[in-house]
Amino acid sequence: MPRIARTFSNFWNHFDRHTQREPNMKKTLTILLLALVVGCVPADEPKTCDGAECTTENNVTPQNGPDVKGSFLSGHLGNYYDCPEEGYSKTSSDASRAAPGADFAPCEAADDSCGGPLNCDAAQLTIRLTNGGRAPATLLEVSKIEIYDTDGLSLAVLPVTGLFDISTNAAFDGTLAVGASVDLRVEYRGPANLSELMTADDGTRISSSEAAEIEITVSAENHRDIVIDGGEVFVLPSVVT
DSSP states (O other): OHHHHHHHHHHHHHHHHTTTTOHHHHHHHHHHHHHHHHHHSOOOOOOOOOGGGOBOTTSOSBSSSOOEEEEEEEEEOOBOTTOGGGSBOTTSOSSOOOOTTTTSOOOOTTOSSOSSOSSOBOEEEEEEEEEOSSSOBOSOEEEEEEEEOTTSOEEEEEOEEEEEETTTTEEOOSOBOTTOEEEEEEEEOOBSOHHHHTBOTTSOBSOOOSEEEEEEEEEOSSSOOEEEEEEEEEOOOOOOO
């Protein structure tokens, strides 16, 4: 670039000396010269894409990679009335546990008293993912489930315990092909006692709502996080005997 600048400077000095007596010609030639110089300035090189990593300038919408959209179909917070140890509480560990009732022995046909507790249902929700991009999305997973009160106050991040392809009832392998759509069942540990999560440590009630707002975050190896607003979800009603 310095060599080009020196060449241009020398040319301009020579040009200026020889056009002093012809101002109109000088004006015309100056305009043409400037147009030529501007046209010769190299433009920014076009952005090259490296597979799924090619994105627009705001780093939001993929161009040659996957473009996954998510939607909430249905869901509930479960019911852990008869098995509170299986639900999530402020003092519980984030480690995954078996689904409620999984350790109970099967019932004999003539025995009406056997089986697990009546009010012990694992929390579940169903989401749909659709890939409208130009490359498969890989290692998709539900990385976070967070519930809020109706005023937007975060109550808890609930542990995910399973992710299944509803069409096959098998564990989801995390891959979503181009143009494909999949409905997923997400199993997670719902609150053992929703009222407890809505109560401060000093006993003050944070919220009087009987429902929670739920937000699901889906992560992938080659895609930005997908945040799905599930709206209000409720605890399943108890069975009274």
